[in-house]
Amino acid sequence: MHYFEPLSVVIDEKTVEEVQQLIESSQQILITAHLSPDGDALGASLGLYHYLKYKGKNVKLMVPNSFPYFLKWMSGAGDILVYEYNPKAAKTIFEHTDLIFSIDYNIPKRVGGMAPLLEKSDAKKVLIDHHLFPGNIYDVVISHPEISSTSELVFRLLYQADKYDEMDKTIAECLYCGMMTDTGGFTFNSNNPEIYLIISLLLRKGIDKDRIFSLVYNNLTEDRFRLLGFTLSQRMKVYPEFHTALIWLSLEDQKQFSYNKGDTEGFVNYPLSIKDIIFSAFIREDEDLVKISFRSQSTFPTNEFAGQFFNGGGHLNASGGEFYGTLNDAISLFENSIDLYAEKLINTPK
Numbered sequence: 084m085h086y087f088e089p090l091s092v093v094i095d096e097k098t099v100e101e102v103q104q105l106i107e108s109s110q111q112i113l114i115t116a117h118l119s120p121d122g123d124a125l126g127a128s129l130g131l132y133h134y135l136k137y138k139g140k141n142v143k144l145m146v147p148n149s150f151p152y153f154l155k156w157m158s159g160a161g162d163i164l165v166y167e168y169n170p171k172a173a174k175t176i177f178e179h180t181d182l183i184f185s186i187d188y189n190i191p192k193r194v195g196g197m198a199p200l201l202e203k204s205d206a207k208k209v210l211i212d213h214h215l216f217p218g219n220i221y222d223v224v225i226s227h228p229e230i231s232s233t234s235e236l237v238f239r240l241l242y243q244a245d246k247y248d249e250m251d252k253t254i255a256e257c258l259y260c261g262m263m264t265d266t267g268g269f270t271f272n273s274n275n276p277e278i279y280l281i282i283s284l285l286l287r288k289g290i291d292k293d294r295i296f297s298l299v300y301n302n303l304t305e306d307r308f309r310l311l312g313f314t315l316s317q318r319m320k321v322y323p324e325f326h327t328a329l330i331w332l333s334l335e336d337q338k339q340f341s342y343n344k345g346d347t348e349g350f351v352n353y354p355l356s357i358k359d360i361i362f363s364a365f366i367r368e369d370e371d372l373v374k375i376s377f378r379s380q381s382t383f384p385t386n387e388f389a390g391q392f393f394n395g396g397g398h399l400n401a402s403g404g405e406f407y408g409t410l411n412d413a414i415s416l417f418e419n420s421i422d423l424y425a426e427k428l429i430n431t432p433k
């Protein structure tokens with residue numbers, strides 16, 4: 084009896100073969116993920132990490148900076164090396180590695196201070212990512228912007244290499260977490276029916292998807308929950324004529340709620356709950372820059388907007404950028420920018 088349609092071949096078969104050969108011929112493997120790693124970056128990296136460990140490889144996983152507490156439950160999270168904490172040790176690791184994986188980012192710039200180490204390394208390099216415009220430093224490129232998470236790509240890589248049987252519950256939990264977080268709990272970028280075939284295959288490994296949801300989304304500290312309430316009631320401006328909403332937080336606001344890294348994760352999605360709002364922005368003052376996140380519904384291209392005005396990029400419906408200046412200047416730039424996009428904003432259906 085057939086329970087599942089087979090998954091379609093997304094990753095080119097030759098590429099799958101090449102990655103397998105590179106893994107086979109490497110002993111020291113380094114997995115890297117992007118700045119401020121999110122659920123997908125960590126889930127995909129840890130899934131691959133556990134698989135390579137199981138294969139007997141000497142594998143390390145390094146990220147540029149720390150990650151939020153609601154992702155620390157994932158098995159192996161405690162092994163993750165944070166570049167910022169020990170750049171000297173990081174340099175030594177880069178010098179003694181045969182193979183580097185770049186997970187969930189497209190270009191070296193996205194690993195911040197680790198970028199020169201990555202670029203200078205003589206190791207073979209494999210990219211596994213779903214952002215547009217993959218960089219040119221790679222020996223093998225698995226780049227699929229049409230796939231909603233890098234974790235799904237890691238699943239597909241193992242599945243296509245006929246390694247489903249070697250996947251255990253731990254690997255499945257990490258990959259599920261990444262698939263879930265990059266689709267907002269399967270509420271956006273999640274209409275590909277094969278996503279649910281994959282979930283089914285992950286459930287067969289014994290994962291508890293309800294528990295994973297709770298660990299990520301029902302795990303807020305009181306401060307974080309109150310900060311969300313404060314942001315929505317005191318720091319939100321709606322531009323009804325542009326179908327746009329903006330939320331912002333100053334450093335002072337964040338201090339008031341004992342802000343910790345990751346505390347505002349997901350905040351930018353909330354204004355999209357408002358009727359007729361198709362574009363949401365979150366401008367957050369940080370120590371030495373202003374960080375901006377964008378989300379949209381349907382066809383409004385936040386990545387184009389982020390690239391044009393905020394030196395950033397990302398996906399159509401989820402992107403981000405940076406601003407060097409004051410919080411107020413960032414807000415003014417945003418307001419001038421939506422003026423320039425008025426026609427598109429007004430004409431995009433929800």
Ligand code: 5GP
Binds near residue numbers: 214375377395396402
């Ligand atoms: P978030 O809003 O969750 O920080 O980021 C959403 C997405 O936007 C990320 O997955 C990434 O693709 C993109 N992104 C965020 N910040 C930047 C940035 O500063 N530059 C670029 N190029 N992309 C970004």
Ligand code: MN
Binds near residue numbers: 123124231232265
């Ligand atoms: Mn991702």
